[in-house]
Amino acid sequence: MDVESAAIARSSREQVLKGALVAGGAVAAGGAILGGLPGVASSAPSPAQDIRVLNLALLIEYVEAAFYAEARAKDVLSGELRDFVVVVGAHEQQHLAFLKKALGSKARAKPRLVFGKATTDPDAFLKAAVALEDTGVAAYNGQATNLTRGALAVAAKIVSVEGRHAAWIRAIAGKPPAADATDPAMTEAQALAALRSTGFLRS
Amino acid sequence: MNDLMLGEVDEDGAICEAIERVVGTRADFLRKATVGGAALLGVLALPPAGAAATAKDVDILNYALTLEYLQASFYTEAERVRALRGKARQAANVVGAVERAHVQAFRAALGSAAIARPKFNFRGVTENQRKFLRTAVAFEDLAVAAYKGQAPRLDSDALLAVAVSIHSVEARHAAWMRYLFGIVPAAEAFDEPLSRSRVTEIVSSTGFITSAGQTQRKGKPQFTG
Numbered sequence: 145m146d147v148e149s150a151a152i153a154r155s156s157r158e159q160v161l162k163g164a165l166v167a168g169g170a171v172a173a174g175g176a177i178l179g180g181l182p183g184v185a186s187s188a189p190s191p192a193q194d195i196r197v198l199n200l201a202l203l204i205e206y207v208e209a210a211f212y213a214e215a216r217a218k219d220v221l222s223g224e225l226r227d228f229v230v231v232v233g234a235h236e237q238q239h240l241a242f243l244k245k246a247l248g249s250k251a252r253a254k255p256r257l258v259f260g261k262a263t264t265d266p267d268a269f270l271k272a273a274v275a276l277e278d279t280g281v282a283a284y285n286g287q288a289t290n291l292t293r294g295a296l297a298v299a300a301k302i303v304s305v306e307g308r309h310a311a312w313i314r315a316i317a318g319k320p321p322a323a324d325a326t327d328p329a330m331t332e333a334q335a336l337a338a339l340r341s342t343g344f345l346r347s
Numbered sequence: 348m349n350d351l352m353l354g355e356v357d358e359d360g361a362i363c364e365a366i367e368r369v370v371g372t373r374a375d376f377l378r379k380a381t382v383g384g385a386a387l388l389g390v391l392a393l394p395p396a397g398a399a400a401t402a403k404d405v406d407i408l409n410y411a412l413t414l415e416y417l418q419a420s421f422y423t424e425a426e427r428v429r430a431l432r433g434k435a436r437q438a439a440n441v442v443g444a445v446e447r448a449h450v451q452a453f454r455a456a457l458g459s460a461a462i463a464r465p466k467f468n469f470r471g472v473t474e475n476q477r478k479f480l481r482t483a484v485a486f487e488d489l490a491v492a493a494y495k496g497q498a499p500r501l502d503s504d505a506l507l508a509v510a511v512s513i514h515s516v517e518a519r520h521a522a523w524m525r526y527l528f529g530i531v532p533a534a535e536a537f538d539e540p541l542s543r544s545r546v547t548e549i550v551s552s553t554g555f556i557t558s559a560g561q562t563q564r565k566g567k568p569q570f571t572g
Contacts, residue, residue: 231531238536281515288511289504296507297499300514301537304491307518308525308533315526322519323441325448326512 187290194295197287199252200332201299202243204280207344209236210257211276220264224316228273232309239302246298256347270317272342277310282328283335401502408506409462410543411513412453413560414493416464417550418486419446425473435476435527439483442520449513463560470554480528487521489541489549496540 187193212233215221221229244251262268284303288296311321330338339345400408422443425431431439454461472478494514501507522532541549550556 231533235533235536242537285508285511285515288498289508293499297495297540300495300498300511301539303511303515304495304518304538305533305536307515308522308538311519311522312526312532315523315532320441321438321523321526322445322516325445325452325516326509327515327519329508329512 189290189292189295191292193290194292195247195250197290197332198243198247198295198299199250200283200287200335201302202240202247202252203255204276204283204335204339205236205240205243206254207257207339207342208276208280209233209240211259211263211272211344212236214259215263215269218264221266221269225266225269228313228316232312235305235309239305242302255345257344258346259344262342262344270313272344273313274310274317274319275338275342277306277313279330279335279338280306281310282330282338283332285327286329286331286335288329399503400506403500404502404506405457405460407497407501408453408457409460410497411494411510412450412457412462413465414490414546414550415446415449415453416560417467417555418490419443419450420464420467421469421473421482421486421555422446424467424469425479428473430474431476431479435480438523438527439479442483442487442523445516445520465556465560466558467555468557477528480524483524484521484528484530487517487524489546490517491521491538492541493543493546495538496542496546 212229215229216233219226259272260268262272281303284299284306288299291299307327314321422439425439426443469482472482491514494510494517498507498510498514501510518538525532
């Protein structure tokens with residue numbers, strides 16, 4: 145998702161949260177609130193909905209885990225990038241295993257993925273890794289209110305690690321690891337669109 | 348101080364070494380981190396806590412506010428003392444601005460129910476870059492664990508959405524400070540929550556809070572440092 149769309153996602157959430165504006169509060173003008181866009185949809189939490197949300201998380205982890213696994217196997221990236229691939233790849237494998245186990249027979253199928261040069265070319269890798277990790281954070285955050293509190297507590301253990309990954313790869317890339325006071329949230333549709341825009345998904 | 352090191356230090360040093368080969372600074376990072384980033388730091392659009400929030404949510408917000416006061420004051424002092432250089436200085440400026448924005452947002456949401464800023468004495472840790480970074484790592488890791496411990500307890504969905512958003516930002520900060528300090532930004536696949544009593548115990552053990560903040564409405568302090 146590009147910067148503008150992420151800003152829109154964030155502003156929409158802020159608009160939803162501003163239901164009753166802080167009376168006399170010092171709400172600064174920074175961060176334009178864009179009208180006309182739907183807020184992040186929130187439906188009543190339920191075990192069935194947890195499954196849907198966790199399957200979205202599973203899809204993201206499938207992509208990340210496979211991406212880093214291929215990068216590691218091809219073994220072209222070096223230095224900091226290689227260290228990132230090794231450490232973060234191991235985390236994503238653990239996330240993947242955890243979510244597959246939690247979902248059991250309800251787990252979605254593994255997607256068909258093609259990464260092209262993104263697992264060997266440093267610039268392409270950086271761009272993809274930043275996009276995937278930032279998308280992961282935004283997707284998890286966007287679903288927080290859709291989860292039962294039990295599932296939320298579990299998802300929370302993963303999302304902060306994705307936030308660490310995101311900041312780390314941004315630092316390596318020379319981008320700001322965390323420039324804003326809040327992290328944008330994405331709807332399921334936005335997260336899927338962001339994943340598809342990587343060009344990696346073939347199914 | 349050892350109690351504050353919640354993360355795992357990279358033992359074989361390989362990752363440490365890799366991270367210390369610092370990528371060259373790019374001009375646009377500087378610009379975004381200070382000017383562009385600052386422009387985006389609006390006050391968080393929190394719903395008014397005084398009007399509709401439950402007593403539990405107000406209590407949780409005040410707890411969060413106390414941790415944000417701690418962080419904001421720490422980074423602000425570091426900026427004033429001017430002991431930091433290069434990337435550490437840039438990071439302190441950006442992260443400090445964010446923590447100050449968090450303080451402002453929680454105070455605005457809580458109104459007269461907001462706990463007052465405690466008094467801090469950081470005992471010289473802001474005067475040395477190494478000590479600063481080690482403490483920053485500890486504070487940010489602690490904030491992640493604290494938000495993670497409380498978010499599922501919130502009654503309000505609107506506040507929950509804000510809490511998870513701040514939670515991931517603190518995780519980014521934690522990774523950033525770890526990167527600068529030279530330890531692995533993400534030590535584990537799963538981050539664990541900490542209970543409020545454990546967080547309070549850890550903060551207390553630093554001795555950084557020298558007098559507790561008090562709410563304007565109640566006689567006894569919300570947070571005992």
